[in-house]
Amino acid sequence: MWGENFEAGVIDTTVWSHTKRGHADWAKTQSEDERCYAFRNGNLVLRGIVNDDLQADTSAYLCGGIYAEGKKAFAPGRIEVRAKLQGARGAWPAIWLLPYGSYKWPNDGEIDIMERLNYDGYVYQTVHSNYTHNLGITDNPVSSDTIAINPDDFNVYGADIYRDSIVFHVNGVRNYAYVRRSELSDSLGQFPFYKSYRLLIDMQLGGKWVGEVDPSTLPVEMEVDWVRYYRKED
Numbered sequence: 001m002w003g004e005n006f007e008a009g010v011i012d013t014t015v016w017s018h019t020k021r022g023h024a025d026w027a028k029t030q031s032e033d034e035r036c037y038a039f040r041n042g043n044l045v046l047r048g049i050v051n052d053d054l055q056a057d058t059s060a061y062l063c064g065g066i067y068a069e070g071k072k073a074f075a076p077g078r079i080e081v082r083a084k085l086q087g088a089r090g091a092w093p094a095i096w097l098l099p100y101g102s103y104k105w106p107n108d109g110e111i112d113i114m115e116r117l118n119y120d121g122y123v124y125q126t127v128h129s130n131y132t133h134n135l136g137i138t139d140n141p142v143s144s145d146t147i148a149i150n151p152d153d154f155n156v157y158g159a160d161i162y163r164d165s166i167v168f169h170v171n172g173v174r175n176y177a178y179v180r181r182s183e184l185s186d187s188l189g190q191f192p193f194y195k196s197y198r199l200l201i202d203m204q205l206g207g208k209w210v211g212e213v214d215p216s217t218l219p220v221e222m223e224v225d226w227v228r229y230y231r232k233e234d
Contacts, residue, residue, distance in 0.1 A: 001077070004227040006044040011037070015072045019065030019200060025207030026094065029063040036064030036203070044224040046203040048091060050215045061213055065202025073100040073196040078230040079113060080158035081201060087119035087151060088220035090213030092204040095157050097197035106133040109192040111166060114157035117210045122146045123157065125168035127178050130189030137190075140181075147175040154225055163194050199227065 004015065011018075018037075019030045029048070038045040046064035051057055068074075074097070081095045097111040110128040117124075126144035131137050138144065147170045149155045160167040164182070168175040180191035203222045206213045 001231050002072075002229040005042065006039065006224060006226065007042040009039045011044070011066060015068055016066040017069065017071065019067050019202050021059075025209070026092070026202070026204045028207070029059050029061045029205045030065055030202065031057065031059070031062035033057070033062045033064075036062055040223070042225075046093075046201070046222045046224065047219050048088065048203045048205045048221075049219045061205045061215075061218070063203040063205055065200065065204075067198055067200040067202075069098075069100065069198040072198070074199060074229055075196045075231070076161040076163075076194055077232065078158060078160045078228075079197075079199060080156055080228045080230075081113065081199075082154050082156045082225040083114075083201075084154045084223040084225075085116050085149075085151070086221045086223075087116075088205075088214070088217035089118055090206045090210055090217075091220045092117055092207060092210040093222040094200070094202055094204055096200050097159075098200065100196040100198045106130055107189050107192065109195070111159055111161070111193060111197070113159045113168070114170075116149075119151070121151045122148045123155075123170065125157075125159070125170075125175055127166060127193065129192055131184075131191075135188065141179050142176065143178060145176045147173070154223075161193060161197075164191075166193055201227075 018032045048063040095114040099108045106128045107130045112126040115124045132143045164180040166178045
């Protein structure tokens with residue numbers, strides 16, 4: 001239905017915006033600094049760097065990221081992103097989905113297509129909701145799993161969103177499915193996921209989950225080849 005190849009050598013501002021600085025762990029280092037963005041061989045490069053001017057920006061580290069809020073909505077279907085993830089201590093690159101438009105987290109849902117920590121040879125694929133986060137039910141059904149990647153090359157990270165499940169995969173290999181429990185009351189918020197989303201692709205540094213950053217391992221890069229969006233035929 002739609003694709004982004006990043007071959008123009010500039011960010012298409014009709015689709016993408018720079019991710020914004022925020023208070024959440026993932027957003028504390030987001031920046032529009034031009035050093036965090038580049039293009040190489042038709043690919044978008046998002047960097048995490050040491051900030052060498054703390055008077056201009058008080059964050060110790062700066063990271064590049066893009067998102068499609070207010071510009072490109074992804075209705076339920078398949079999202080795939082081909083990317084190469086460089087490792088570093090404290091690196092936390094992510095490809096993920098938040099509801100398009102206004103939303104309440106975690107009640108309205110979050111889908112993490114890919115999160116990698118440090119130098120891991122695997123990635124996490126996860127859902128968040130009122131059911132998993134506020135009620136703490138993460139094992140019925142299982143809300144997160146890992147899958148091996150080639151840490152030195154490009155991998156294709158994907159998720160399929162259906163009315164009754166989310167199916168996660170890497171390089172076309174199915175990882176797991178998070179299914180809707182139809183016997184549960186909707187008030188528990190177990191499956192709020194059948195809706196339109198905005199896509200976020202960002203390099204992140206530091207936080208409670210990934211741990212401290214080692215500045216000697218920076219800069220670190222996340223190289224994005226393409227994004228593809230599919231809908232099932234009726």
